[in-house]
Amino acid sequence: MIESIAHIRKSDGIIQTVEQHLLEVMRLAEKIGSKLGIPHVTGLAGLLHDVGKYTQEFAEYIKQAVLDPDNPPQGRKVDHSTAGGKLLFHMYHQRAMQSPSAQFFNLLAEIVGNAVISHHSYLKDYYPPEPEKGFLHRVSVKEIKNFELTVEMFFEKVMSKPKFEQYVLQAVKELEQFIKSDNNQPYANIMFLTKYVFSALIEADRHNSRAFEEKISIEEQLSQGEHVQAKFRRYYDKLTAYLQQLELKQGESEQIYFLRKQLSEQCDIFALKQSEVYTLSIPTGGGKTLASLRYGLKHALEYGKEHIICIVPYTNIIEQNAAEVRNILKEHEAVLEHHCNVLLEDESEDGDEMEDGIMSASQKAKLAMENWDAPIIFTTMVQFLNVNYSKGTKNIRRLHQLAKSVIIFDEAQKVPVHCVSLFNRAVNFLNQACDSTIVLCTATQPALDSVKHPLIMQDKNEMVDKLQEVADAFKRVELVPQIDHELTTEELADKVHEQLEQVDSVLVILNTKAVVKKLYNSLKESIDEETCVYHLSTSMCARHRRSMLRIIRGKLKAKKKIVCVSTQLIEAGVNISFQTVIRSLAGLDSIAQAAGRCNRHGEHRSRYVYLIRHKEEKLDKLKEIKIGAQITERIIKEIDQDVKVYGGSLDSQEAMELYFKQFYQDMNKELDYEIKSSGHSIVNLLLDMGNSNPYYKAFMDRAEKGTPPPLMLTHNHLTAAERFHVIPDLTTSVLVPYGKGKEIITMLNGNQKIADLSKLLKQAQQYSINIYKQELSSLIQQQGIVSLLDGKVLALKDNMYSKQYGLALDGEGEMEFLGW
Known part of the structure; x- marks a missing residue:
């Protein structure tokens, strides 16, 4: 008789049976799938994922591993993930059925089967470069010892065959409805659907494993996180009370104070509109963090959203914004900050595999990885893109949390250029299929709807009324181009000295860490003792930068003489105000953001932002900055030649719109995430079905003419994930x-x-x-x-x-x- 063991609790030796684990994971996965109307599809993945543990070989393996830890099994890991995918494939793929729904049985076997066989690593390719590493080999070719006996055990102990067939039939109906719900592009979202099913399985499996270890019942697991609406009501009431009590700050313009209040109220009213993709173009200094949160809370209450997820470009903004929100809500656990993954991913194919019941230090770390289970989440653009496209299970586990949420992209112009198409398609899926509301929040809106793979937005999607009038009202700096002559570090230091004779505070923003450090050292040596000099870069951890910014703000408030030399990390979302800013030439969006650190609260009628060219900056490997600077320089020259173009202003709405369209046009080859070693792109591998995928095309070219493809889906999940890095140099x-x-x-x-x-x-x-x-x-x-x-x-x-x-x-x- 085969022993039924899924896990053995180390603390007391209690066994979680395979049937208990499968049925509990099924229920947890169903709850996650219900957000998309596919509970049986995700539940089926949970039901089948560990069927392969019904073997005596696995039972002996886990008992030795847990009960005799001094002599752990060596090189004996048992493949228990293939059996469930193989069972589904053999029963339902390409079966002879006189039914228009036959194709959906095939799709179900491919989608759910891939999630099942991959739940300790990452989704497999359907048409891989190496056939033995793909989905079809695992479910059709690979031999599983005692497979028939394993299947027999499943139908005997977990679910009878007739009941299982009814469950599969219900899953097929849900899948068919999901795919047909998009009449224009019925298969556009199927790649993301596969990822969502995978995410649901990973979350349910990991959650149940941790709950068993911590002696938490399945009823408690299912009830967790059910009362978020009551929390959102409480948070909304606290935020609105706080905003109503805000007073005019010392040195702040009364006009800007009242404009902020008006913009916040506009967001509150706009929250009653249905879930779409919206833009919130509040100018820098207009209070967009709290205005967008007010929108998010009101909209979540109105439409039953489960999370508010704020996505920012830099980790230092998370620190600042999360602290501000916690201070208002007075509830620390309401806000989760997720800056980066401090845990390393193994490089092996099954590197994410939990060691089958052995709670080692690395397993504890994996179970403790954040799964974004909080009402309000602050994270980065890097993490958002990793959730959708990166290899391993730790990132994709969080994907399901993006569904039925309000997702606010703060400083939306910071989408990495090579990820623009991938970003747009992911956001379209979240809005169209996952009932999530998207807000692109920035003073410098990118033209994401003008590219080959556009972000789909409806008309009249801007939250701010009379946008140009609002932008003009917030204008408090003059951009002064001084780019005819390239400055050395010594010449730039002299320029800083000249400015300090006229003002108390100067911010210098340069494009590379090397020149920032060099200028800082030069100023430290040459500046008088009464002037404070500070350095900021991403070589410092978030807490360090936060401490430095707190010191800098204190010096500014005390009106001390101060110079700060920084990379562009200070541009986005940092609430700080200098009397003068010097910015090395860059993209027009970066310049506009830099201007937001000058005279931020309208303390003075007008101040100056000087644009310079730094002779020692090496931008050859920073193509986006280099091209952005070139376009900005062209716009500057056009305005010099004809003061009527772009309203005669470098920071006008017309100039910004032209800048982004020209920028994306010049960077067109980069937008689809080109894989330079192969000449293909991740868009080819993932987002387009059929002949645009080079590996599918190669397979069909080799096949005998007229031979139908063995699989319907063509996505190369693993190959794409292995090549995907938000920061190209890993x-x-x-x-x-x-x-x-x-x-x-x-x-x-x-x-x-x-x-x-x-x-x-x-x-x-x-x-x-x-x-x-x-x-x-x-x-x-x-x-x-x-x-x-x-x-x-x-x-x-x-x-x-x-x-x-x-x-x-x-x-x-x-x-x-x-x-x-």
Whole structure:
């Protein structure tokens, strides 16, 4: 008799049977699938995912692994994920049926089957470069020992065959309805649907495994998160009460104060409109963070949304905005911050596999990974794109949380150029299929509806009335191009000195970290002792930058002489105001954002933003910045030649619209995420069915003429995911010994409970930086890095981090400091 063991709880040796685990995961997955009207489709994945554990080989394996930890099985991992996909494929794929729904049985077997066989790694290719690594090989060719006995056990212990067939029939009906609901493009969203089913399975499986370990019943698991509407009502009441009590700040323009209130009220009224893709073009300094949150809470109450997800371009904005919202709501757990993944992904195909009931340190870390289960979530554009396209299970696990949500893209113009098509298609899916409302929130709206794969937006989708009048009312700086002569670092330092003779505060924004650091060092050596000089870059962790910004704001408030030298990270969403800004030439959107750090609250009638060209900036590898700067320079010259064009202003709506259209046209080849090594794109591999996929085309070219394709779907999920990186030069996240980060590094070396580990990993995100491959190699050579949690987390040694610059590859960081 085969023993039924899915997991063995390490604390007390209690067994979770396979049938218990399958049925509980099915119920959890059904709940997730119901948001899209496909509970039986996702439930079917949960029902079948661990069928392969019905073998004596697996039972013996897990007992030895858990009950005899001193002698764990060596090289004996049992494939228990293939059986469920194989069962479904053999029963329903290409079966002879005289029914118009026959194709939907095939699609169901391919979609759900792929999720099942892949739930310890990542979705497989349907037509892979190497056939033995694809979906069809796993479900049709690969031999599974005692497969018939495993299937017999499933129908005996989990669900009878007649009941199972009824369950599958219901799933087919849901799938057919889902696909036919989009009359214009009935198969446009099927790739994302496959990912959603996969996400539902991963979440349900991981959640149930953790709940079993923590002795949480299935009823408790299903009831979690059901009362979000009551929370949103409470948050909305607190936010509106706070906004009503806001008073005019010292030094703030009365006109801007009342304009902010009017814009916030417009957002509140607009929230009554149905779920679509909207733009919120509040000018910089117009209070868009709270105005968009007010919209989100009101809209969530009106239309039953489950999350408000705020997506920003930079991690430092998360810190600032989340802190502001927590301060208003007075409920810390209401807001989740997710900056980056501090856990490393294994490179092997099954690198995400949990070790079948063995709760090691790395497994605890995987179970503790954030799944975005909070009412209000702040995260980054990198994380949003990773959720939709990156390899492994830790990212895609969160995809289902994006459904039935209000998703606010703060500084929407910061979508990476090579991801524009992928971003647009993902957002279209979330809006059209997942009942999510999308808000593109920025003073500089990108022309995302003008590209080959456009963002689909309805007419009259702008929330702000009389937009140009509002923009003119917020105008408080003059852009002054001074680009005829390239400046060296020494000449730029002289220019800063000249400005300090006229004003108290100067912000310099340059395009590369190298020139920022060089100018900072030059100013530190040449500037008088009464003037404070500060440096900001992404080489510093989020907590470090936040501390620096707090100090800088204090100096500004006290009207001290101050210079800040920064990369563009300070441009988006940082609530700070200098009297003068010097900006190295870049895209017009970046210049507009830089201008938002000057005279931000209208403290003075008008101030100046000087545009310069820096001689020492190396932009050859920064194509987006280089092309953006070239287009901006052309617009500047056109205005010089004819003052009537673009309303005679570099920061007009006409100039910005032309800039983005020209920018996307010049970057056209980059928009689909070109894979340079092959000449193909990720759009070809994922988003278009049929001959645009090179691997499908190659397969059909080799096949005998007239032979039908063996599979309906053609998406190359794994091949695309392996090549997808939001930052093309792949980076690694490492913890840094700054402030509490030092304590977190020490604690992660200990034996933590899952709940404690989850808390630590949340905190660790604020004390991490992303480093490039060559930087990681240098750190390894210098023995400047340590590994934690079985190698899942990396951390810098003390001397590799500096309180001035952040990452210190020369090993000259401070050995002992706690930060500010």
